Amino acid sequence: MTEPVKRRYQSDKRAAAAALTRARIRDAAARLFTEQGYAATTLRQVAATAGVGERTLYDAFPGKAALFAHTLGVAVVGDEQPVPVADRPEVRATQDEPDPRAAIARTVDYTAELLERAGDLIMVSVEAAGADPDMRATADAGAAATHAVHLELTRGLHARGALRPDLDAVAAADILFALASPHVFQLLRRLRGWSPERYRAWLRDTLVRELLA
Numbered sequence: 001m002t003e004p005v006k007r008r009y010q011s012d013k014r015a016a017a018a019a020l021t022r023a024r025i026r027d028a029a030a031r032l033f034t035e036q037g038y039a040a041t042t043l044r045q046v047a048a049t050a051g052v053g054e055r056t057l058y059d060a061f062p063g064k065a066a067l068f069a070h071t072l073g074v075a076v077v078g079d080e081q082p083v084p085v086a087d088r089p090e091v092r093a094t095q096d097e098p099d100p101r102a103a104i105a106r107t108v109d110y111t112a113e114l115l116e117r118a119g120d121l122i123m124v125s126v127e128a129a130g131a132d133p134d135m136r137a138t139a140d141a142g143a144a145a146t147h148a149v150h151l152e153l154t155r156g157l158h159a160r161g162a163l164r165p166d167l168d169a170v171a172a173a174d175i176l177f178a179l180a181s182p183h184v185f186q187l188l189r190r191l192r193g194w195s196p197e198r199y200r201a202w203l204r205d206t207l208v209r210e211l212l213a
Contacts, residue, residue: 019080022060022070024050029071034120038068038128038135065134072125072138075118085114086149095153100162100212107153108180108204112196115185122182143177150176157211164213172211179206 028050032041043064047057061067074080077088085091090110097103115122122142128135154172157163163172178184180203188194188202 018060021050021052021056022080025052025057025060025067026071026074029067030075030121033068033071033124038064038124038132043067065138068121068125068135069138072118072121072142075121076114076142078114078117085145086152091149095156098160100157100160101208103153103157104207104211105204107176108200108207111180112185112200112203115182115189116196119182119185119189123186126182147173147177150180154211162212164211167211175210176207179203179210 025046029041029046032045032049041064043057043061044054046067047054050057057067061070077083077085090106094103094106094110097106122139125135125139125142129139130136151169151173154163154176155169157172158167158169163169167175185199189196189199194202
């Protein structure tokens with residue numbers, strides 16, 4: 001009578017152990033990719049830094065591109081759930097927000113939190129894109145997905161008559177895409193040392209000024 005419960009318990013323990021191992025590998029990979037770049041980081045280094053055997057790492061990730069894609073993907077969305085940014089409740093709520101200024105404020109909050117988690121790794125893919133086709137594909141896919149999310153927001157703003165009269169939804173999405181990019185985040189937060197609060201306030205105020213009527 002207790003065998004199914006015991007099996008479920010053992011299965012849950014194995015799943016928890018596997019998740020913990022992936023998290024250790026992810027943390028090590030994120031640190032090494034960010035510090036050394038994509039090309040200079042080896043799977044052997046990641047395994048050693050994570051404190052796992054190379055076989056364990058290869059069982060979880062068949063190659064460096066797969067490891068980077070997983071590490072970046074989890075950093076972007078904040079968990080291992082297979083739900084893209086566009087379908088996240090926070091993003092949907094932002095797009096449904098009737099107040100244009102509140103919609104921009106919520107967009108800035110979500111974007112800033114995402115870039116704090118994943119901005120450095122996104123820039124690793126951008127910097128490696130010229131020499132590595134896997135990184136080019138990763139960078140291009142990420143940029144396209146980000147612009148699509150921005151365009152969904154600006155289409156809603158345009159439909160409500162909230163955009164400046166000289167802007168259509170695509171032009172507004174392009175401006176948002178540029179100002180909220182990981183490149184600008186890297187310049188202000190990392191190179192110039194702006195605080196998170198200063199960065200968010202600047203981005204929010206600039207987007208309101210540049211986009212809204």
